[in-house]
Amino acid sequence: MSLSVRLAHRFGGFALDVDFDAPAGVTALFGRSGSGKTSVVNAVAGLLRPQSGRIVVDDRVLFDSAERVFVPVHRRSLGYVFQEGRLFPHMNVRQNLAYGAPFRDAHSGPEFDRVVATLGIEDLLQRRPGALSGGEKQRVAIGRALLARPRLLLMDEPLAALDDHRKAEILPYLERLRAESDIPILYVSHTMAEVARLATTLVLMEAGRVVRAGPAAEILSDPDSVPALGLRTAGASLHAVVAAQEDDGLTRLEASCGVLLLPRVAAAVGARISVRILAQDVILSRTRPEGLSALNILPAVVTAVRLGDGPGAIIQLRAGEDVLLARVTRRSALALELDVGVDCFAILKSVAVAQSEVGVAG
Numbered sequence: 001m002s003l004s005v006r007l008a009h010r011f012g013g014f015a016l017d018v019d020f021d022a023p024a025g026v027t028a029l030f031g032r033s034g035s036g037k038t039s040v041v042n043a044v045a046g047l048l049r050p051q052s053g054r055i056v057v058d059d060r061v062l063f064d065s066a067e068r069v070f071v072p073v074h075r076r077s078l079g080y081v082f083q084e085g086r087l088f089p090h091m092n093v094r095q096n097l098a099y100g101a102p103f104r105d106a107h108s109g110p111e112f113d114r115v116v117a118t119l120g121i122e123d124l125l126q127r128r129p130g131a132l133s134g135g136e137k138q139r140v141a142i143g144r145a146l147l148a149r150p151r152l153l154l155m156d157e158p159l160a161a162l163d164d165h166r167k168a169e170i171l172p173y174l175e176r177l178r179a180e181s182d183i184p185i186l187y188v189s190h191t192m193a194e195v196a197r198l199a200t201t202l203v204l205m206e207a208g209r210v211v212r213a214g215p216a217a218e219i220l221s222d223p224d225s226v227p228a229l230g231l232r233t234a235g236a237s238l239h240a241v242v243a244a245q246e247d248d249g250l251t252r253l254e255a256s257c258g259v260l261l262l263p264r265v266a267a268a269v270g271a272r273i274s275v276r277i278l279a280q281d282v283i284l285s286r287t288r289p290e291g292l293s294a295l296n297i298l299p300a301v302v303t304a305v306r307l308g309d310g311p312g313a314i315i316q317l318r319a320g321e322d323v324l325l326a327r328v329t330r331r332s333a334l335a336l337e338l339d340v341g342v343d344c345f346a347i348l349k350s351v352a353v354a355q356s357e358v359g360v361a362g
């Protein structure tokens with residue numbers, strides 16, 4: 001299943017002009033406030049009628065300005081999850097889940113059981129929304145959207161109203177949804193950690209336009225995307241298997257480039273995980289350093305160098321089968337002669353990896 005979006009629309013001085021495809025998996029629309037993300041979602045939902053363009057889900061045309069096709073909101077078969085769960089307060093969770101579902105087995109049956117289990121809401125079915133936490137409400141809202149059997153799920157900042165703890169609690173459910181559902185999910189966020197963890201496809205927006213679109217891992221680890229992604233949040237993901245939980249509170253991970261030791265990662269031994277390493281948390285050395293407190297020193301090869309206009313540089317590295325980014329000064333990049341093909345060592349500060357940066361490998 002897939003979504004194809006091409007649209008142009010003008011609101012006063014703001015011009016929206018986008019063209020992208022969203023295959024199965026999570027397609028994140030990422031960009032600054034006011035870049036046009038919500039307007040795109042509204043056009044796909046049928047809440048905004050663009051001045052021109054074409055929107056197709058699978059083979060179904062939802063909008064085509066040339067053919068004068070505009071399918072109204074209620075006939076688009078889309079699931080929509082907002083920032084606030086918007087559940088009915090007088091209904092319990094089971095009734096909320098069944099609301100709007102076109103089939104009788106929405107109340108019970110295998111489809112119902114599967115959705116409820118994916119989202120871990122089995123124990124909440126009799127409760128009313130007033131007795132749920134913010135994260136639980138969002139899980140129910142996602143379940144309700146799924147039980148309506150949508151062709152596409154639209155999620156506009158679904159975690160924005162939650163604190164970091166609740167966000168971390170709900171992210172594994174979204175990862176499970178990504179793995180188990182073949183419905184494309186269009187996901188709006190301006191939180192890079194969330195996007196890096198969930199997105200399979202990334203659409204970067206700036207001032208109403210798409211500046212990059214494609215596989216998320218590729219764009220996130222490309223030094224040329226760093227200006228659009230933000231210097232402080234730029235980074236790449238390492239894939240690893242949890243090898244052991246050590247007695248001193250560290251978790252031993254095995255990645256293709258070597259062993260990593262991180263503060264306790266809440267995952268079972270044998271689990272495949274991905275760890276996001278921020279570019280600003282990587283130091284480079286041409287020789288293997290001795291006598292450093294850092295535990296994680298990985299052999300790597302420079303694969304790209306991007307010298308910015310200012311004092312900084314972004315270095316892309318290959319470490320085993322993974323790609324890393326390092327942010328260093330232009331002066332260091334030149335002094336260390338960090339050119340493409342050069343062997344070096346990437347030194348990671350183990351404390352730098354927050355729990356929210358550890359996800360299930362997609």
Ligand SMILES: Nc1ncnc2c1ncn2[C@@H]1O[C@H](COP(=O)(O)OP(=O)(O)OP(=O)(O)O)[C@@H](O)[C@H]1O
Pocket residue numbers: 011012014031032033034035036037038039040190
């Ligand atoms: N109905 C409207 N009438 C006039 N201008 C609008 C309308 N809807 C959106 N805009 C303008 O279009 C631009 C894009 O807004 P949009 O909400 O799509 O951005 P966004 O990237 O989702 O922002 P945020 O992250 O803050 O939600 C903004 O400048 C906004 O003021």
